[in-house]
Amino acid sequence: MLHDAAHVWHPYTQHHQAPLPVPIVRAKGAWLYDANERPILDAISSWWVTTHGHCHDHIISAVTEQAKRLDQVIFAGFTHEPAAALAAELVQRLPRGLSKIFFSDDGSTAVEVAIKMSLQSFANRGAPRRLIAALDNAYHGDTFGAMAASGRGVFTQMYEPLLFEVARLPDPSVGDTIAALDALIAERGTELAAVIVEPLVLGASGMRVWDEQVLQDIRERTAAAGVHLIADEVLTGFGRTGPLFACERADVRPDLLCMSKGLTGGVLPLGATAATEDIFDAFRSADRAKTFFHGHSYTANPIACTAALASLELFDEESEDDRVRVEVAHARHLEALRGVKGVRAVRQIGTIAAVELEAPSGYLSDIGRELAAYALQEGVLLRPLGNVAYCLPPYCITDAELDLVYGVMHRFLGGARADALSSGGPVDD
Numbered sequence: 417m418l419h420d421a422a423h424v425w426h427p428y429t430q431h432h433q434a435p436l437p438v439p440i441v442r443a444k445g446a447w448l449y450d451a452n453e454r455p456i457l458d459a460i461s462s463w464w465v466t467t468h469g470h471c472h473d474h475i476i477s478a479v480t481e482q483a484k485r486l487d488q489v490i491f492a493g494f495t496h497e498p499a500a501a502l503a504a505e506l507v508q509r510l511p512r513g514l515s516k517i518f519f520s521d522d523g524s525t526a527v528e529v530a531i532k533m534s535l536q537s538f539a540n541r542g543a544p545r546r547l548i549a550a551l552d553n554a555y556h557g558d559t560f561g562a563m564a565a566s567g568r569g570v571f572t573q574m575y576e577p578l579l580f581e582v583a584r585l586p587d588p589s590v591g592d593t594i595a596a597l598d599a600l601i602a603e604r605g606t607e608l609a610a611v612i613v614e615p616l617v618l619g620a621s622g623m624r625v626w627d628e629q630v631l632q633d634i635r636e637r638t639a640a641a642g643v644h645l646i647a648d649e650v651l652t653g654f655g656r657t658g659p660l661f662a663c664e665r666a667d668v669r670p671d672l673l674c675m676s677k678g679l680t681g682g683v684l685p686l687g688a689t690a691a692t693e694d695i696f697d698a699f700r701s702a703d704r705a706k707t708f709f710h711g712h713s714y715t716a717n718p719i720a721c722t723a724a725l726a727s728l729e730l731f732d733e734e735s736e737d738d739r740v741r742v743e744v745a746h747a748r749h750l751e752a753l754r755g756v757k758g759v760r761a762v763r764q765i766g767t768i769a770a771v772e773l774e775a776p777s778g779y780l781s782d783i784g785r786e787l788a789a790y791a792l793q794e795g796v797l798l799r800p801l802g803n804v805a806y807c808l809p810p811y812c813i814t815d816a817e818l819d820l821v822y823g824v825m826h827r828f829l830g831g832a833r834a835d836a837l838s839s840g841g842p843v844d845d
């Protein structure tokens with residue numbers, strides 16, 4: 417694709433050495449098809465967004481009809497049925513206590529909104545708190561506030577001097593988060609506005625699964641200290657960990673909850689932040705300065721909201737059965753990988769399975785790129801996070817298709833490699 421190389425700057429891509437990107441022309445179910453009609457199995461849900469499968473008829477026809485009726489309208493001073501209906505449907509399914517929905521564009525903006533809502537709610541009530549606490553190894557997005565909340569590493573170190581102060585808590589998959597939180601609250605509890613977490617799995621830092629009890633303890637400590645709990649469910653939302661939201665697994669009710677990725681079934685970009693009535697009330701005032709002065713041009717785009725509504729309708733019993741089936745198949749495959757030479761650890765939560773490879777760890781590890789190149793040559797899209805390979809598929813993936821994914825991992829661990837690292841594919845980070 418001539419114009420791509422000439423004019424397109426790709427995300428997370430080192431253009432000095434990246435192989436040419438693979439042109440995809442269509443997709444269906446768990447499969448992508450390139451310009452030569454070569455099928456590629458999408459084992460990572462196209463960056464964690466596709467839930468029911470690509471080009472699902474129910475979502476596509478709803479979107480098509482909506483696009484003919486109302487494409488876009490300003491969302492301040494105006495409203496429309498898709499947004500109102502979607503807000504109501506989300507509130508019905510979210511952890512109890514979350515009753516207001518603020519729409520935005522993506523996961524990063526959903527996080528920015530949650531952080532700003534927490535900070536301003538304290539300020540509006542005349543008792544400002546300015547400190548946010550976040551987990552080591554967290555990932556909350558690439559905008560500045562989201563970067564500040566994210567763990568420090570190769571994605572953020574460049575901007576370090578410009579990021580606002582965040583109190584860091586140990587990664588609960590390896591450290592004692594609660595002891596550190598207790599100490600933080602004892603020392604700076606009245607400054608602390610919110611604790612933000614990726615509930616039960618730190619995604620981008622390598623699918624690090626953590627304990628439900630720790631999430632419950634964070635909720636208990638924050639509630640007692642009058643501190644907000646922000647659940648960033650941008651990855652975990654919409655069934656990835658089993659139930660619709662990871663907070664449900666731990667029976668935890670956060671004050672703010674961020675959604676994006678699977679919100680529209682992976683069809684259109686949309687972000688949403690759910691808030692409690694209490695937070696919303698802090699902004700209701702005769703004083704106009706207490707308004708939440710935040711909004712995006714495309715807030716609550718009607719076509720995107722329609723996709724999300726149609727996607728929610730697909731979370732029925734059949735989808736639940738699919739997710740259970742994927743979960744069971746993952747467990748079986750991971751058991752077979754445990755102890756295989758080259759495998760350091762395996763982990764799973766719901767439909768997310770991860771295999772940590774023996775290799776220097778870290779996002780810039782080469783082994784992941786080698787695996788991605790080999791998988792692509794074999795017709796499977798994998799995109800390891802450093803030395804952590806994972807399978808995070810659309811729920812429609814069949815057992816036979818999962819066999820293909822794990823077959824690739826086994827052959828790679830057995831020594832198979834791509835003919836050339838530059839044989840194509842999104843292997844460069």
Ligand SMILES: *Cc1c(COP(=O)(O)O)cnc(C)c1O
Binds near residue numbers: 524527614676
């Ligand atoms: C992907 C992700 C984000 C950022 O979402 P974008 O849509 O890429 O901006 C935020 N939080 C978590 C947990 C994510 O996985």
